[in-house]
Amino acid sequence: MLLMLSQTLEVPLNDLAVDFMLLNCPLWDSMSQLVIAAWIHQETGQTVNMAELKQAQTLADLKKIYTDRLSRKGADG
Amino acid sequence: MYFRVRAPHIAHILAVVPKQAEGVVEWRKAFGKQWDERLSEQTGITQLRKSRLSTLDLGLAACAVLYKNQQPPQAIISITQTPAQAIPGNAALLAAAMGWQGRGIAAPLCWDFSMGCAGMVWGMYQAALLLQQTGIHEVLLVCAETHSRIVAPTDRASRLLFGDGVAAMRLCKQKTKENWHFALGSEPDGGQLLGCNPAAHLQMDGIGVFNFVVKTVVPAIEAYLKHQKLSKNDISCFLMHQASGFVLKYLQRMLQIPADKMPIALDGYGNTASASIGILLAHHFAEKENPALKNALLVGFGSGLQWGILQCDLSGTEIGRMKYEG
Numbered sequence: 001m002l003l004m005l006s007q008t009l010e011v012p013l014n015d016l017a018v019d020f021m022l023l024n025c026p027l028w029d030s031m032s033q034l035v036i037a038a039w040i041h042q043e044t045g046q047t048v049n050m051a052e053l054k055q056a057q058t059l060a061d062l063k064k065i066y067t068d069r070l071s072r073k074g075a076d077g
Numbered sequence: 078m079y080f081r082v083r084a085p086h087i088a089h090i091l092a093v094v095p096k097q098a099e100g101v102v103e104w105r106k107a108f109g110k111q112w113d114e115r116l117s118e119q120t121g122i123t124q125l126r127k128s129r130l131s132t133l134d135l136g137l138a139a140c141a142v143l144y145k146n147q148q149p150p151q152a153i154i155s156i157t158q159t160p161a162q163a164i165p166g167n168a169a170l171l172a173a174a175m176g177w178q179g180r181g182i183a184a185p186l187c188w189d190f191s192m193g194c195a196g197m198v199w200g201m202y203q204a205a206l207l208l209q210q211t212g213i214h215e216v217l218l219v220c221a222e223t224h225s226r227i228v229a230p231t232d233r234a235s236r237l238l239f240g241d242g243v244a245a246m247r248l249c250k251q252k253t254k255e256n257w258h259f260a261l262g263s264e265p266d267g268g269q270l271l272g273c274n275p276a277a278h279l280q281m282d283g284i285g286v287f288n289f290v291v292k293t294v295v296p297a298i299e300a301y302l303k304h305q306k307l308s309k310n311d312i313s314c315f316l317m318h319q320a321s322g323f324v325l326k327y328l329q330r331m332l333q334i335p336a337d338k339m340p341i342a343l344d345g346y347g348n349t350a351s352a353s354i355g356i357l358l359a360h361h362f363a364e365k366e367n368p369a370l371k372n373a374l375l376v377g378f379g380s381g382l383q384w385g386i387l388q389c390d391l392s393g394t395e396i397g398r399m400k401y402e403g
Contacts, residue, residue, distance in 0.1 A: 030234055030283055031119055037284045038327055047288040 001039075001066055005059070008035045020059040036062070044069040079304060080259040082205040084389065085216075086251040091397035092359035093138045094242040094346060100124030108233055116237050121322020125240030125347025127225030128403045132243065133161035133170050136219045138402040139245035140175055143217070149177040150217040150247065152186040152207050156196035156351045158273075158380070159223045160189070171219065185217075193271070194318045194379025195261075196220050196351030197244065198387050201375075202259050204248045219245045220351035229278035238321060239279070240347025244355020246394075260301040260386040264293060267382040286379070290324055294378045295331050301386045312388070313369040315339040318377045319346070319353035338369075350379065356399070358391070363398040370394070 006013045009027045011020070022028045033053045040048050046069035056062050101123050105112045117123045136155070155168035162170070166189030178184035186207070192199055197220045204216040224239035270285035302309065315334050317325060322343055329339050342353075342360035349356055354375055362368040370391035378384040 027113075027115075031115060034119070034283050034287060034323065037287060038323070041288075041291055047292060048284070049288065050282050050284040053284065 001063065004039050005036070005062070008032045016059055018058065018060040018063070022056055022058060022062070040066055040069050044073040046072050078261060079301075080202060080261060081256045082202065082259070083209055084251070084253060084255040084257045085205050085208045085248040087389075087391060087394045088247040088249050089143055089395045089397065090244065090246045090355055090358055090391075091139045091142050091400065092242060092244045092352065092356045093135050093400040093402050094126040094240070094349075094356065095128030095130050095135070096401045096403045097128040098124050098126050098345070104237060107230065107236075111233060116233070119321070119323045120238055121325070121341065121343040122237060122240075122347050124345050125238075126345075126349075127223075127241050130223070130241070130403050131161035132157045132159055132221035132223050133167050133174070135223070135241070135243035135402060136167060136171050136221050136245060137174055138400060139219065139243050140171065140217070142397060142400060143245055143247055144175065147247070148215075149175065150185055150215040151183075151213045152188065152204075152216045154188045154190065154200050154203055154207075154216060154218045156190050156192050156200045156218070156220040157222055158191055158193050158350065159221075159226055160191075167219070167221070186213075192383065193222075193350045193381060194320065194348075194353065195377035195381060195383040195385040197354050198259070198375050198377040198385030199261060199383070200351070201248070201257070201387060202261065202385070205257055208248060208250045214250045216248045217245065218248060219243060220355060222350040222352055224279065224348075224350060227273050227279045232278060234283060235279050235281055238348050240349050242346060242349035242352040242356050244352040244359070246355065257387055257389055258305055260297060260304070260384075262293070262297060262384050264289065264382040268380075270382065271380040286320070287324060287327070289382050290320070290328060290378065291331065293382075294376070294384050295328060297384055298332060298374075298376060298386060301388075305388060307372075307388065309334060311372055312338065312374045313372045314374070316354050316357055316373050316375045318379060319343050319348055319357055320379065321348060351377070358396050359399040362396045364396070368392060368396070
């Protein structure tokens with residue numbers, strides 16, 4: 001996930017700590033959010049909606065969404 | 078839902094787009110610091126068509142070619158979400174402008190549908206139904222959109238995506254026992270993901286539309302092929318609605334379709350809604366001998382939310398060279 005975020009948001013990997021503020025990132029916009037939504041779908045088979053991503057403020061919030069989808073993938077078998 | 082109807086012959090398809098275009102140069106100027114190259118990389122569009130021409134103007138330009146040496150059709154189906162005027166619809170305006178009324182000519186039946194990106198496939202279904210009637214030998218289907226009129230100039234996501242254009246086709250009754258099999262579907266509760274009030278600008282939830290594609294359109298395509306006892310290898314060409322480069326590439330990966338079987342024609346045109354499949358055909362197959370269109374799969378999907386799928390033979394269809402108007 002970090003590699004994808006680093007490439008999408010054009011942020012060095014080392015800067016992507018859990019408290020990384022998405023709102024301070026110039027490339028955190030609808031376009032990068034679409035890329036992230038697609039990546040989560042590719043990895044988990046689950047979708048994410050726009051409101052969820054817009055509410056995410058930090059990297060930890062994004063990880064939480066991803067982990068949630070991973071657990072649903074597990075539950076789906 | 079699946080529908081079966083006697084297959085007409087698609088005699089001629091023609092696409093018309095405005096000469097006037099806008100692209101990276103104009104967008105850079107308009108969006109200043111908000112512009113970056115990722116936008117065009119994601120959409121697959123560095124230029125699209127927009128002009129002051131109405132959907133009626135574009136439709137008439139297509140008809141001038143399609144009906145240069147042809148008798149008028151018995152019915153016209155117009156598909157557009159951006160009609161030239163509210164009342165009457167484009168079909169009647171087009172018939173009148175073509176002189177297909179009065180002067181001893183029986184006026185064609187005029188049908189108007191407010192439909193978006195699935196509109197061409199749905200329009201083909203309506204045309205095929207009409208052609209089952211006695212007295213209807215030819216139907217003209219005109220799919221036209223001028224989204225540039227309803228896109229907010231300040232809306233980066235929409236302005237860089239939607240273009241203007243028209244695709245028109247002549248569908249003729251033929252003596253055959255072959256049928257067309259359609260899969261048509263709607264998800265009205267998702268309608269607000271891509272919509273517009275009369276006095277407002279087009280609003281799009283890109284992630285919502287993406288989710289619709291992966292959750293509904295992809296399974297619908299797979300279910301259609303299974304229902305028709307077809308494999309992906311049986312399909313000679315996947316003619317997808319030209320939504321955006323990002324969505325199409327994802328869809329291609331999900332369905333594992335070889336790139337050479339899924340042509341794309343976004344750059345230079347943009348997403349032209351119901352006209353996009355016709356523009357795609359004109360861009361890649363115009364005047365081509367033996368095009369790989371014997372078993373073409375047409376897939377329209379988008380606003381509504383709606384989708385439509387049809388496997389058909391376009392190998393005997395005259396596909397005209399793209400016409401630039403204005």
